[in-house]
Amino acid sequence: MKPAPFRYERPETLEEALGLLAEHGEEAKVLAGGQSLVPLLSMRFARPAVLVDVNRLPGLDGIAAENGHVRAGTLARQSAFGEAPPVLERVPLATEAVPHIGHFATRNRGTVGGSIAHADARAELPLALVALGGSAVLASRRGRREVAADDLFVTHFTSALEPDELLVETLWPAAGPGWGCAFEELALRAGDYALGMTACVLHIEEARIAVARVAVGAVTDRPTVIPEAGELLAGEAVDATLAREAGRAAARAVDPVDSLHASAAYQRHLTGLLVERAVLRAWEAAL
Amino acid sequence: MIPIEITVNGRRYRETVPARLLLSDFIRHTLGLTGTHVGCEHGVCGCCTIILDGTSIRSCLFLAVQADGSELRTVEGLAGGGELTALQRAFRERHALQCGFCTPGILMAAVDFLGRHPEPSREQVVGLLSGHLCRCTGYEPIVEAILDAAGER
Ligand code: FES
Ligand code: FES
Numbered sequence: 001m002k003p004a005p006f007r008y009e010r011p012e013t014l015e016e017a018l019g020l021l022a023e024h025g026e027e028a029k030v031l032a033g034g035q036s037l038v039p040l041l042s043m044r045f046a047r048p049a050v051l052v053d054v055n056r057l058p059g060l061d062g063i064a065a066e067n068g069h070v071r072a073g074t075l076a077r078q079s080a081f082g083e084a085p086p087v088l089e090r091v092p093l094a095t096e097a098v099p100h101i102g103h104f105a106t107r108n109r110g111t112v113g114g115s116i117a118h119a120d121a122r123a124e125l126p127l128a129l130v131a132l133g134g135s136a137v138l139a140s141r142r143g144r145r146e147v148a149a150d151d152l153f154v155t156h157f158t159s160a161l162e163p164d165e166l167l168v169e170t171l172w173p174a175a176g177p178g179w180g181c182a183f184e185e186l187a188l189r190a191g192d193y194a195l196g197m198t199a200c201v202l203h204i205e206e207a208r209i210a211v212a213r214v215a216v217g218a219v220t221d222r223p224t225v226i227p228e229a230g231e232l233l234a235g236e237a238v239d240a241t242l243a244r245e246a247g248r249a250a251a252r253a254v255d256p257v258d259s260l261h262a263s264a265a266y267q268r269h270l271t272g273l274l275v276e277r278a279v280l281r282a283w284e285a286a287l
Numbered sequence: 288m289i290p291i292e293i294t295v296n297g298r299r300y301r302e303t304v305p306a307r308l309l310l311s312d313f314i315r316h317t318l319g320l321t322g323t324h325v326g327c328e329h330g331v332c333g334c335c336t337i338i339l340d341g342t343s344i345r346s347c348l349f350l351a352v353q354a355d356g357s358e359l360r361t362v363e364g365l366a367g368g369g370e371l372t373a374l375q376r377a378f379r380e381r382h383a384l385q386c387g388f389c390t391p392g393i394l395m396a397a398v399d400f401l402g403r404h405p406e407p408s409r410e411q412v413v414g415l416l417s418g419h420l421c422r423c424t425g426y427e428p429i430v431e432a433i434l435d436a437a438g439e440r
Contacts, residue, residue, distance in 0.1 A: 001328050008289065008306035008352055031353075038348040039329035042309070051306070053353060103418025105336050105343045105396055190417035 003041035010053045014139065017054055017166060022141045024050045025163040031055070032075065032114030035106045060113075060168060065090055069134075070172040074113025078125070079104075081112050090174035092285075093132060093199055096183040097124040103191045116152070117167045119159040119222070122193045126153055127217035128183065130225060131199035132173045138165040146171070153222040178204050180286025184274040185218075188261060194218045195262050196270040198250070200278035202233070204286040209233045214246065214275055219256040219267045226250045229275060238283035247276030291355040295320065296364030304351045311335045313351035314361060322362040322391050326420070333419035336392035337361050343399035362391035365398070374398065374436040383432035385423035393419045397433050407437055 011017040021028055029048035031037055032055065040046040054060070054075065061075040065086040072081055081087055082098030101107055101115070101124050115125040116136055129136075129149040137146050138161060152160050161167060175181060185197040197218045203211035212233035217223045228249040236242055251272030256264045288303045295318060302317055314323045314337065326332035328347045335347045338360040365372050371379070374397055384390045393416070400407070400415050407415075412433045416426055 002309070002312075003307040005305070005307055008350070010352075031350075034348050034350075034353075035330060035345075038309075038350070041307075042328055042347075053350075055353065099414070102330070103333065104400060104415050105333065105345055105418055106330055106348070108342045108399075109344045109348065190414065 033110040035110040079107040093181040097128040127223040130223040131215040140165040180282040182278040182281035184278045198274040200282040243279040247272035250275040310349040311346040334392035377432040377435040381432040383428040389421040
């Protein structure tokens with residue numbers, strides 16, 4: 001199990017990196033943390049002609065709060081991101097999600113931007129970004145554009161990123177007073193791919209829900225907001241019955257497929273249960 | 288072929304490697320440091336874990352060329368002058384290894400982990416070990432050994 005040969009490029013500036021992507025397009029693959037890409041290379045599921053190692057690009061690993069967001073450079077490592085003070089204070093959903101990603105040593109190396117760009121429907125950070133209504137900034141020789149998380153994820157391992165684009169940063173909306181969130185996941189073993197996962201973000205005004213976003217992953221082909229659950233919660237105060245109803249609405253809205261590890265019926269049931277728990281916890285956090 | 292310069296356990300190496308060579312294979316085959324083990328080669332088993340510039344990583348998920356200019360620590364670098372570290376002694380005392388296949392990776396991850404979490408809870412140690420498969424011990428002795436080593440620091 002060894003990678004097929006490729007040409008290795010290690011640009012030192014963003015311009016150089018974008019130039020390489022413009023030149024090689026579909027033939028090139030960006031190497032960030034490599035925690036998903038290197039296994040794909042070793043198993044030869046991916047056989048890029050050119051590997052563009054962006055790890056030494058300067059200034060792309062910062063994590064800072066500004067204008068109601070936390071801005072994370074694409075090379076911020078997952079472990080650093082989850083524990084960074086601006087994230088601990090303002091994006092508690094991300095801090096909850098990070099420990100579910102892989103393992104201690106893989107989080108040390110895996111990047112925030114790489115996980116978003118990889119667009120795995122079973123990954124935690126894409127789900128958290130969608131639930132928060134965040135966005136990503138994509139750069140190419142043609143310029144820069146900001147894409148909302150909802151539009152970024154297309155389907156399994158497919159994002160709106162063009163072959164000449166590099167994801168340079170992600171924007172995570174900051175939670176203030178009255179906001180509460182919760183991340184719930186079930187995997188067979190810690191660090192394994194999830195059988196079900198959900199993220200819930202609530203905003204409470206005068207003890208009623210003003211904004212509710214419930215999103216699910218793993219059972220869908222991309223991290224997906226469930227509007228039915230949000231609508232059911234809007235204007236209400238959460239109790240056990242309402243949380244269960246929100247879970248049922250989410251379970252009805254998804255259409256999982258049977259897998260080796262869990263039947264579609266089980267995944268549907270699990271999604272309902274995780275949403276129910278997340279809604280209850282997010283409500284308590286927001287109060 | 289790409290020339291690289293890497294320091295491993297304080298010793299400097301200059302080698303020329305193919306771009307696709309995994310760091311795990313570079314350590315074992317090129318340098319002959321076979322203390323670092325390879326089990327799954329896709330990031331799951333943890334036995335290839337080493338320390339790169341102060342942080343534990345999977346050497347099977349890393350290219351040798353990426354480590355150019357870096358400083359590595361492998362299990363061979365722990366017991367300087369033949370004297371076991373407190374962590375290694377705790378492993379011996381607690382019978383935290385049998386065949387020893389998983390041990391180098393767990394030791395290197397634990398060195399990094401204890402550096403950042405000097406007083407870990409049992410739950411945190413169990414969380415760390417979710418990234419390391421051991422077929423022999425049943426994990427409990429490993430948990431105890433890491434907690435013992437933390438207590439001694
Ligand atoms: S050999 Fe690297 S994690 Fe298994
Ligand atoms: S001691 Fe044999 S695998 Fe852990």
